[in-house]
Amino acid sequence: MTPIRIVRKAFQVFFLAATVSLTVKLLAGVRAPTVEYYCPMGGVVSLWGLVRKQQFICALSEMNLSLALALFAGVLLTKKSFCSWVCPLGTIFEGFSWTRSKVMRREVLRVPDKADAVLKYVKYAVLVAIFLLSYRASELVFRGYDPFYTLFTGGKGHGLIPTVSLVVLGVVLVGTFVFEMAWCRYLCPLGAVMDPLSKLGLLKVKRNGPACSDCGACDRACLQRIPVSRLGKVTRVDCTNCLACVSRCKTPGAMDVGV
Amino acid sequence: MTWKVWIIPVVIVALSFAGLLGAKQISLPTLTYMFDKEFRGETATAKLTVDGVRCYGTANALREHIASLPGLVSMVAYGGRHRVDLQYDPRRLMPEQITESIERPVSTPQGPVAFFKVVSVDVN
Numbered sequence: 001m002t003p004i005r006i007v008r009k010a011f012q013v014f015f016l017a018a019t020v021s022l023t024v025k026l027l028a029g030v031r032a033p034t035v036e037y038y039c040p041m042g043g044v045v046s047l048w049g050l051v052r053k054q055q056f057i058c059a060l061s062e063m064n065l066s067l068a069l070a071l072f073a074g075v076l077l078t079k080k081s082f083c084s085w086v087c088p089l090g091t092i093f094e095g096f097s098w099t100r101s102k103v104m105r106r107e108v109l110r111v112p113d114k115a116d117a118v119l120k121y122v123k124y125a126v127l128v129a130i131f132l133l134s135y136r137a138s139e140l141v142f143r144g145y146d147p148f149y150t151l152f153t154g155g156k157g158h159g160l161i162p163t164v165s166l167v168v169l170g171v172v173l174v175g176t177f178v179f180e181m182a183w184c185r186y187l188c189p190l191g192a193v194m195d196p197l198s199k200l201g202l203l204k205v206k207r208n209g210p211a212c213s214d215c216g217a218c219d220r221a222c223l224q225r226i227p228v229s230r231l232g233k234v235t236r237v238d239c240t241n242c243l244a245c246v247s248r249c250k251t252p253g254a255m256d257v258g259v
Numbered sequence: 260m261t262w263k264v265w266i267i268p269v270v271i272v273a274l275s276f277a278g279l280l281g282a283k284q285i286s287l288p289t290l291t292y293m294f295d296k297e298f299r300g301e302t303a304t305a306k307l308t309v310d311g312v313r314c315y316g317t318a319n320a321l322r323e324h325i326a327s328l329p330g331l332v333s334m335v336a337y338g339g340r341h342r343v344d345l346q347y348d349p350r351r352l353m354p355e356q357i358t359e360s361i362e363r364p365v366s367t368p369q370g371p372v373a374f375f376k377v378v379s380v381d382v383n
Contacts, residue, residue: 004264011268037339040278056289059314061339063282070278077274078267085271138315203266241267246260257263 002247008084012091019088019152027154035152036143037061040082041190043068045134045142058140059158075194079201083184083191084223084242089148090184096177097223108180110225119186120238127192147172147183181223185238195237202259205234205245211253218245218255228255289338290318294331302332303349305357305382306342311375314338321361321375328352328360341378354382 025032036042042064049057050065071082083090100106111119133141143149144161150169153160176182184191207218207228218228221244226236228245241257249255312318318336321343325331330351335344345357358380364371 002260004260004268007268011271050287053291054288055291055315056287056338057315059338061282061289061337062285062287063279063339065287066282066285067278070274070281073277074270074274078270081267081271085267086275203263203270243264243267246264249260256261257266 004243005247008242011085012094015086016088016091023152023154026156033063034157036140036149036157037063038067039064039148040067040071041193042140043071044190044193045130045140048131048135049138052135057134057138060140071194072197075197076200076202078203079198079239079241080191080194080237081241082194084240087190088152089188090240093176093181093183094223097180100177100180109178111179111182111185116185116225122186123188123192126187127189130189142189185224198237198239199235201235201239201241203241203257204259205239205241205243206256206258207232207234208254208256211251213251213254215251217248217250221245221248233258286337288335289315290322290334290336292322292334294326294333298332298348300348300350302346303382305345305347305354305380307345307357307361307380308341308378309343309361309375310341310378312336312338312341312343317374318343324363324365324375325357325360328357331357354380 019035022032022035022038026034036059042060043066046056046060046065047068049055049060056065074082084094097108100108110116130142140159143157143159144165145168147169149157150160150165155166155169172183172187176184205228209232212229214229216229219226222228223242223244224236224238224240226234226239226245228234234245243257246255246257309321312321315338318338321336322334325334325345330348332346332348334346336342337344347357358377361375361377362373364373
């Protein structure tokens with residue numbers, strides 16, 4: 001394993017552990033902020049309320065806004081690296097892929113290309129629905145259906161819907177276990193927010209064509225199904241700069257990152 | 260692979276700190292409300308930390324809870340900080356009355372319940 005991969009795994013474990021510690025505190029009855037307090041998606045949802053009424057909606061606060069602004073800056077600098085280095089759900093879903101392929105020795109299922117091309121737009125519809133419903137109600141109406149919130153509040157979060165929240169979480173977990181990164185690819189509203197900014201992302205994976213042996217190892221390594229071996233620069237919005245392609249490449253000088 | 264790959268973890272660490280520390284530099288309200296739009300006299304401000312105010316819903320509940328208090332001019336609530344700034348007419352209202360009104364129990368089917376508790380008051 002390359003040093004950069006080890007560091008990425010360490011980041012993922014750190015952020016997942018920090019998130020789980022908030023869950024444990026909540027379940028233990030300790031007075032502390034829940035995961036909602038640190039969720040950058042909350043900052044995104046709060047933006048329209050701040051513009052229209054100069055006030056936050058529901059339980060959102062300056063922390064959500066500040067982290068959302070930091071996230072935007074991060075996407076402009078390093079594309080959607082948040083997804084593959086920070087996001088606790090992303091870490092769990094990567095774990096699912098690893099479990100399926102390495103432990104269960106089962107082929108990772110991928111949605112057929114045609115369906116995949118259509119389903120990728122569902123997350124934008126989810127995002128629009130969240131915006132419209134949240135602003136209309138001045139409430140975080142999505143939190144009852146948010147698998148991140150349900151999972152990391154241990155099913156005890158304020159605003160969860162009995163049974164429904166757990167069913168949605170279960171469907172997302174099973175669906176993403178069966179189909180590689182299904183939540184991230186098709187449903188994650190924060191991913192939908194990041195997509196347009198990611199197109200402008202400064203630091204991206206680059207392939208040095210003349211040095212490349214065309215072995216295709218980079219394509220096979222990519223969890224986002226990006227055909228890296230056919231690209232010069234990876235400008236695709238779904239690239240999360242996980243650097244799996246760069247780490248997997250055995251040809252010296254063929255893969256790197258750059259502006 | 261060159262040193263440039265290390266830019267990514269450096270950016271993530273820097274922006275994580277910036278995001279966490281930046282929240283302290285921003286101060287935006289959860290709820291802003293004028294009780295008396297016509298009032299033109301001199302006002303005093305009570306800055307209260309209120310246990311129970313944590314979001315738009317609870318701030319709005321507090322607004323309704325104290326709305327009948329005579330002499331209140333405006334209210335600005337900061338849910339994340341549990342802070343409520345109340346402007347009032349000092350000739351008609353005392354800070355102690357405000358605290359008492361906030362902590363006044365509400366009748367529920369289970370009996371009277373106090374939803375809010377004033378942790379600190381700063382008057383200027």
